[in-house]
Amino acid sequence: xxxxxxxxxxxxxxxxxxxxxxxxxxxxxxxxxxxxxxxxxxxxxxxxxxxxxxxxxxxxxxxxxxxxxxxxxxxxxxxxxxxxxxxxxxxxxxxxxxxxxxxxxxxxxxxxxxxxxxxxxxxxxxxxxxxxxxxxxxxxxxxxxxxxxxxxxxxxxxxxxxxxxxxxxxxxxxxxxxxxxxxxxxxxxxxxxxxxxxxxxxxxxxxxxxxxxxxxxxxxxxxxxxxxxxxxxxxxxxxxxxxxxxxxxxxxxxxxxxxxxxxxxxxxxx
Numbered sequence: 001x002x003x004x005x006x007x008x009x010x011x012x013x014x015x016x017x018x019x020x021x022x023x024x025x026x027x028x029x030x031x032x033x034x035x036x037x038x039x040x041x042x043x044x045x046x047x048x049x050x051x052x053x054x055x056x057x058x059x060x061x062x063x064x065x066x067x068x069x070x071x072x073x074x075x076x077x078x079x080x081x082x083x084x085x086x087x088x089x090x091x092x093x094x095x096x097x098x099x100x101x102x103x104x105x106x107x108x109x110x111x112x113x114x115x116x117x118x119x120x121x122x123x124x125x126x127x128x129x130x131x132x133x134x135x136x137x138x139x140x141x142x143x144x145x146x147x148x149x150x151x152x153x154x155x156x157x158x159x160x161x162x163x164x165x166x167x168x169x170x171x172x173x174x175x176x177x178x179x180x181x182x183x184x185x186x187x188x189x190x191x192x193x194x195x196x197x198x199x200x201x202x203x204x205x206x207x208x209x210x211x212x213x214x215x216x217x218x219x220x221x222x223x224x225x226x227x228x229x230x231x232x233x234x235x236x237x238x239x240x241x242x243x244x245x246x247x248x249x250x251x252x253x254x255x256x257x258x259x260x261x262x263x264x265x266x267x268x269x270x
Contacts, residue, residue: 042123044128045122045124045125046123049119051118051119054107055113056111056112057111058144061110062108064115065104068098068099069139069141070136070138071137072137073135080127081123082096082124083096085117085118085119085120
């Protein structure tokens with residue numbers, strides 16, 4: 001495919017805009033070029049690459065910005081160009097349409113220092129005959145913003161006239177004491193020596209001996225109870241013994257009657 005020649009002139013002007021922050025009278029920005037691009041006879045696929053030196057000649061550090069602005073000529077051609085912006089370390093600051101270039105992240109520049117920015121404008125390879133004979137003029141605007149220390153808007157703030165009251169304290173999770181506390185073993189009266197304890201059984205047994213003072217667990221209490229021959233109050237009635245005794249009584253009665261019948265029968269035979 002044969003590239004078609006396109007005749008146009010590109011001029012890039014730099015316009016220094018008044019800083020927007022305070023200390024504006026002490027902010028100064030200089031560039032080393034008045035015309036960055038001034039090119040004729042570009043063909044589709046050609047590009048223009050130029051470096052721009054930005055110097056802070058003011059009294060304060062600042063941040064500088066840049067953007068493109070259409071001036072005159074063909075807007076169609078202006079929209080067709082592509083733009084790449086990089087810094088001195090080849091870090092990409094912007095890539096896209098020239099018409100859409102609204103700036104990069106603010107660049108910090110200390111007073112007395114310089115920063116180098118590279119601009120590369122490209123006419124895309126696929127541009128056709130409709131761009132033949134066109135010309136465009138646009139600007140790259142560069143401006144700076146100082147960063148003053150923001151004063152305290154209210155150095156002596158009044159105390160809160162109506163502070164919010166403290167939230168209600170949490171209620172006592174256990175305001176009342178235990179209604180039925182366990183009795184203290186020390187409060188239990190000890191039996192007086194010589195006192196007899198009535199036997200709940202048949203009345204023939206002797207008095208129950210008091211438990212020793214060092215009894216502290218259930219196993220010891222059970223051992224003491226097992227040594228006594230007296231039945232304990234509340235024990236279940238041993239029905240199985242009554243049933244077994246009844247059966248033995250019935251069997252004995254039957255055998256006794258049978259024996260009597262046998263003896264009577266033998267007596268009649270005689």
